[in-house]
Amino acid sequence: MVRTVMDSTNPSTPRRWTLDDIALQHELEQFLYDEAALLDDRKFEDWYALLADDLEYWMPVRANLMPRDESGEFSKIGDVALFDEDKELMGQRVRKLYTGFAWSEQPQSRTRHLIANVRVLDHISAAEYKVASNFIVYRARLARDEDVWAGWREDVLRKVNGSWLIARRHIFLDQVSLGSKNLSIFF
Amino acid sequence: MPLDTLMPDMSRLVDFKRGLVNRRIFSDEQIYRMEIERIFRRCWIYLAHESQIPNPGDFVSVEIAADSILVCRTNDGEIKAFINSCRHRGNKVCRADRGNAKGFVCSYHGWSYNVDGRLVNIPGAKELYHDQIDQPNWGLPELARLDSYKGLIFGTFDAEAPSLEDYLGDVRWGLDLLLDQGDLVAAPGTVRWTMDCNWKFAADNAIGDSYHGAFTHRSAALAGHRSGTGTATKKNLNPADREGFTAIVEYGHGYNAEFYDESAVDWSSPLAAWRRDPAIQSKLGPVRSKVLRANFNIFPNLFVNSGSRDLMVRNPLGPTKIEIWKTTLVDRNAPPDVQRMQVRASNRHFGPGGMFEQDDGENWVQSTDATRGAATQDYDLNYQMGLGRAVPVDSNEGPLRFNGTVNEHGQRWLYRCWAEYMEASDWVEMKKNHSRPSEHI
Numbered sequence: 001m002v003r004t005v006m007d008s009t010n011p012s013t014p015r016r017w018t019l020d021d022i023a024l025q026h027e028l029e030q031f032l033y034d035e036a037a038l039l040d041d042r043k044f045e046d047w048y049a050l051l052a053d054d055l056e057y058w059m060p061v062r063a064n065l066m067p068r069d070e071s072g073e074f075s076k077i078g079d080v081a082l083f084d085e086d087k088e089l090m091g092q093r094v095r096k097l098y099t100g101f102a103w104s105e106q107p108q109s110r111t112r113h114l115i116a117n118v119r120v121l122d123h124i125s126a127a128e129y130k131v132a133s134n135f136i137v138y139r140a141r142l143a144r145d146e147d148v149w150a151g152w153r154e155d156v157l158r159k160v161n162g163s164w165l166i167a168r169r170h171i172f173l174d175q176v177s178l179g180s181k182n183l184s185i186f187f
Numbered sequence: 188m189p190l191d192t193l194m195p196d197m198s199r200l201v202d203f204k205r206g207l208v209n210r211r212i213f214s215d216e217q218i219y220r221m222e223i224e225r226i227f228r229r230c231w232i233y234l235a236h237e238s239q240i241p242n243p244g245d246f247v248s249v250e251i252a253a254d255s256i257l258v259c260r261t262n263d264g265e266i267k268a269f270i271n272s273c274r275h276r277g278n279k280v281c282r283a284d285r286g287n288a289k290g291f292v293c294s295y296h297g298w299s300y301n302v303d304g305r306l307v308n309i310p311g312a313k314e315l316y317h318d319q320i321d322q323p324n325w326g327l328p329e330l331a332r333l334d335s336y337k338g339l340i341f342g343t344f345d346a347e348a349p350s351l352e353d354y355l356g357d358v359r360w361g362l363d364l365l366l367d368q369g370d371l372v373a374a375p376g377t378v379r380w381t382m383d384c385n386w387k388f389a390a391d392n393a394i395g396d397s398y399h400g401a402f403t404h405r406s407a408a409l410a411g412h413r414s415g416t417g418t419a420t421k422k423n424l425n426p427a428d429r430e431g432f433t434a435i436v437e438y439g440h441g442y443n444a445e446f447y448d449e450s451a452v453d454w455s456s457p458l459a460a461w462r463r464d465p466a467i468q469s470k471l472g473p474v475r476s477k478v479l480r481a482n483f484n485i486f487p488n489l490f491v492n493s494g495s496r497d498l499m500v501r502n503p504l505g506p507t508k509i510e511i512w513k514t515t516l517v518d519r520n521a522p523p524d525v526q527r528m529q530v531r532a533s534n535r536h537f538g539p540g541g542m543f544e545q546d547d548g549e550n551w552v553q554s555t556d557a558t559r560g561a562a563t564q565d566y567d568l569n570y571q572m573g574l575g576r577a578v579p580v581d582s583n584e585g586p587l588r589f590n591g592t593v594n595e596h597g598q599r600w601l602y603r604c605w606a607e608y609m610e611a612s613d614w615v616e617m618k619k620n621h622s623r624p625s626e627h628i
Contacts, residue, residue, distance in 0.1 A: 060376070061376045061377065061378050061379075063283075063284045063285065063376075063377070064282075064283060064284045065283050065284060065286060066283045066286050068286075069283070069285075069286050072375075075375055076375065078526070078530065078531075079374055079375040080374050080376030080377065080378060080513075080514075080515055080530060080533075080534065081376070081530075081534045082378065082534070082539065082540050083534070083540050084530075084534040084535060085535065089412075089535060089542075091411075092407075092410040092411050093410070093542070095409070095410040096406045096407055096409070096412075096542065097406075099405070099409040099410060100406075101402075101406040101409065102406040102546070103406070103546045103549045103550065104545045104546050104548070104549040176284070176379065177379035177380060177381060177510060178380035178381070178539055179380075179381050180380065181380070181381075181383065181384075181539065181549065181552055182382075182539045182540070182545035182548045183538075183539045183540035183545065184540070184545045
């Protein structure tokens with residue numbers, strides 16, 4: 001499974017939180033909430049500015065398997081995926097929205113990103129943290145369309161010159177077959 | 188009352204001579220039920236790729252409309268397909284998408300079947316049923332026929348269907364554009380998503396709608412996205428200037444193929460290497476080796492793209508709903524980084540988040556929605572592009588095809604054949620009465 005680090009956390013052993021830990025947790029949470037607000041407020045260019053140049057933005061496909069095959073539940077990097085992007089392609093996705101011809105976003109989707117269960121999984125390097133969060137993303141479109149996507153993200157957040165950037169975002173959906181005609185939004 | 192007596196005259200709904208199609212065929216419940224009987228229970232339907240079940244006991248679970256189908260590799264190495272439903276209370280005997288199994292046990296009362304579909308155990312067979320169940324007759328129902336073409340497994344519920352070879356017929360000449368590109372296997376992972384559209388709008392796009400790209404996908408092109416092949420340069424040709432051909436094939440298939448312009452292919456990309464491989468070139472011959480990409484609809488519901496090496500089944504889940512199952516093929520012998528590059532090009536282009544495909548769904552749902560209104564239904568859809576102007580390619584090579592890629596020959600052919608399937612009461616009648624491509628001109 002992908003969630004090895006998360007699963008290894010034993011909640012019955014109380015963790016010793018320092019004030020620095022609490023401040024870091026708070027800072028990362030606030031970053032994720034503010035980032036989600038940019039998406040819901042349709043400030044896509046501002047959001048794009050939060051992506052690191054070496055961004056890896058990836059959403060694998062999931063399969064419905066027997067417990068013995070659980071390790072193959074998600075496709076692996078390099079295999080079939082729903083998103084398999086770098087920063088250049090994310091730039092194209094953002095530009096696409098402003099061309100005046102992006103039919104799947106004209107009229108625009110109305111999204112609500114609910115980000116929760118934020119956990120700092122790892123301190124990768126001096127300025128990089130691996131952070132997991134759960135999400136429910138709700139979308140209403142046109143007069144009657146509605147979509148809900150649930151899952152979790154594993155981000156690598158990097159502090160550069162005092163600001164946070166998203167260096168990696170792996171998005172794991174709980175759905176196997178998506179009940180939505182497109183994924184024209186960001187997670 | 189038999190279904191037929193309630194049915195409207197198909198030839199009045201599809202007027203291929205004038206290029207008119209009645210909107211009712213895209214959302215009418217009765218017509219949909221008849222399509223299931225006369226098309227989806229009759230035609231050869233693509234199920235899976237052989238490489239997805241290489242070993243004995245391997246299985247994948249797929250669907251033909253609402254029928255759940257297990258495709259298995261038996262212990263003898265043979266491929267079998269059967270209905271995934273216990274003969275006792277009907278539960279699925281396998282509820283996973285894929286895996287390897289010694290057999291399948293129903294979760295309700297424990298009836299169990301082996302991987303070739305035979306019923307091998309009934310709990311209490313002796314004490315409760317007094318050995319009176321004739322077990323060989325209560326196995327999982329096998330599809331009437333199963334066969335493969337170059338790794339693509341097809342099945343049909345109808346024993347009277349022509350052989351797969353005859354059913355695909357001349358479309359194999361086209362399909363080889365993809366299937367002769369290398370030793371192709373399915374990359375791990377299936378993309379599945381649903382959309383509220385009629386399956387025929389997706390088929391009508393697949394069979395050769397080279398018209399929509401410039402407008403539907405304009406935002407992707409303006410944003411700098413190029414193609415699903417991963418080999419296109421920035422040069423973007425106006426669709427009307429793209430040379431190529433349109434083919435229509437017996438039993439409802441069709442495709443169009445666009446030739447490449449030397450300057451529009453990035454020859455430094457390893458994904459273009461196969462185009463310079465003499466062995467592949469000689470297999471394809473002078474015409475097909477010039478093709479950049481071809482889009483196919485294998486009747487009724489398999490979309491094939493030879494450029495991005497994608498297979499997409501559009502399985503109907505009701506008159507106004509489909510589920511798409513997308514598989515990407517890669518060359519088994521290509522280095523892993525080249526395979527990755529190729530799969531990535533497809534991931535970015537097609538699928539619900541694909542730079543191109545995200546806008547297709549929006550359109551097909553809108554087209555479908557506009558077939559429900561009672562007053563709106565009075566206004567037929569226009570399929571008149573190129574009507575009466577099909578010019579056969581003057582060539583000794585390959586089957587009949589027409590010049591150009593931007594036309595609606597394929598769509599008129601699709602609905603003409605669709606109406607013939609719907610009118611024919613069985614394969615005997617269909618084999619006798621169906622139109623031949625040469626009659627289409």
